[in-house]
Amino acid sequence: MSALRDALRDLPEAVFADVLESDDAYLLVVDVPGVTAETVEASVDGSKLRVEARREKDVPVEFDYVEEERSLFLDVELPLPPDVSGAEATGTIERGALELELPKAASASETPIPIDG
Numbered sequence: 001m002s003a004l005r006d007a008l009r010d011l012p013e014a015v016f017a018d019v020l021e022s023d024d025a026y027l028l029v030v031d032v033p034g035v036t037a038e039t040v041e042a043s044v045d046g047s048k049l050r051v052e053a054r055r056e057k058d059v060p061v062e063f064d065y066v067e068e069e070r071s072l073f074l075d076v077e078l079p080l081p082p083d084v085s086g087a088e089a090t091g092t093i094e095r096g097a098l099e100l101e102l103p104k105a106a107s108a109s110e111t112p113i114p115i116d117g
Contacts, residue, residue, distance in 0.1 A: 004028075004049075007078040015074060026084060026102045032074060033096035037117030040093060042100055044086025045110035049078045053098070086111035093117055 004026070008017045020027040032040065034055035041052045053074040059065075085105035091113045092099050100113060 004078055004080060011076060024104055026081065026104070028100045028102065030074075030098045030100075031096060032093070032098050035074075035093060035096065035098065037093050037115045040091075040098060040115050042089075042091055042098075042113040042115065043110055044080065044084070044089055044102070044113065047080050047082065047084075049080050049084075049086075049100070049102070051076050051078070051098070051100075086113065089113045091115040 005019055008019065011017060016031040018029045020029070028049070030051065032053050032055070034057065035053045036056070039054040039056060041050075043050050051074060055072050057072065080102065083104045084102045086102070087105065088103045089111065090101050093115055094117075098115070
């Protein structure tokens, strides 16, 4: 799991993520405010986890950005521990928190992870 934990350190400073582990699975929790189930995709491809997320912003027409600190996009590829399988992976997103549960098993080919909103 250290490869995944180390990879999370390379995420932009504005992205917060946690990795939890049980006997049967890993749980990756990523804060993605403004992202919905319709604007996030996640998949496991061999030993990599790929997450693409887009945040919707409603900016009043009378305002222009002076400075923008919060990114509109998250596009990351993270290494997975060798015992992770995407075959039974699940994902949920609620109130700006994306949770991906990655079961422990043998490696599998690329598998989409359904995201419920």
